[in-house]
Amino acid sequence: MITFGNQTHPADGNASAILCRSEEVASLTARPEIKVEVLGFGQARDDLAFMPAAPIEAAKRALAVAGIDIQQVKAIKTHNPFAVNDVAFAKAMNIDVMTMNNYGCSLIWGHPQGPTGMRAIIELIEELVINGGGYGLFTGCAAGDTGMAVVIKVSDR
Numbered sequence: 001m002i003t004f005g006n007q008t009h010p011a012d013g014n015a016s017a018i019l020c021r022s023e024e025v026a027s028l029t030a031r032p033e034i035k036v037e038v039l040g041f042g043q044a045r046d047d048l049a050f051m052p053a054a055p056i057e058a059a060k061r062a063l064a065v066a067g068i069d070i071q072q073v074k075a076i077k078t079h080n081p082f083a084v085n086d087v088a089f090a091k092a093m094n095i096d097v098m099t100m101n102n103y104g105c106s107l108i109w110g111h112p113q114g115p116t117g118m119r120a121i122i123e124l125i126e127e128l129v130i131n132g133g134g135y136g137l138f139t140g141c142a143a144g145d146t147g148m149a150v151v152i153k154v155s156d157r
Contacts, residue, residue: 015118022157033157036125039135040066040151047145052088054147055079055139059089062137062149072135073151075127076100077120079140080107089139102127106140116140121150128154 018028019038026032042061046054055078063069070093078101080086086105090097103123106116117140124136133156139149 015122017118017121025157031129034129035153035155035157037153037155038150039068039153040064040149042147042149044147045145046147049144051141051144051147052082052085054145055085055141055149056089056092056147058147058149059093059137059139062139062151066135066151066153068135068151070095070137073137074131074134075102075124075136077124077127077136077138078105079116079120079138079142080105081141083107085141117148121152125152125154128152 020028022035025035040062042058042063042065044054044057044061046057059070063073076095076099078086078089080101086097086100090100103126106120117138120140121138124138128134128136133154136152136154137149138152139147141147
């Protein structure tokens, strides 16, 4: 059974990232040869306690904004407080669930709310760097009925 009553306290962590213009990156990073772009963002809501569906729609919206389809995505990270979230996502997107979250997911961190999304996006960027670049998708749920997603691209500068 999925409920929205087992969320952790929102003060259990924090994370941040600096977004800036491409020409400002060299002074802020140890790896200026790597280019990371945010290409699309999506949000969605579903009925209360049906949150596994919300990240699916959010991801579809983010992919549409980015102008790509799921087959072009090289790495997927999710915030999945329940394993069923990833199963539902993989089924809806017609992908293999075993290709997602290659370096772990939020389940292994005890479902922290604060840093979950940013940590996953940083891990997604690292995975794409290791694999030579490409498109990445992060999607996740929150508060029992909302979903968010972002599409990024990692390439050489």
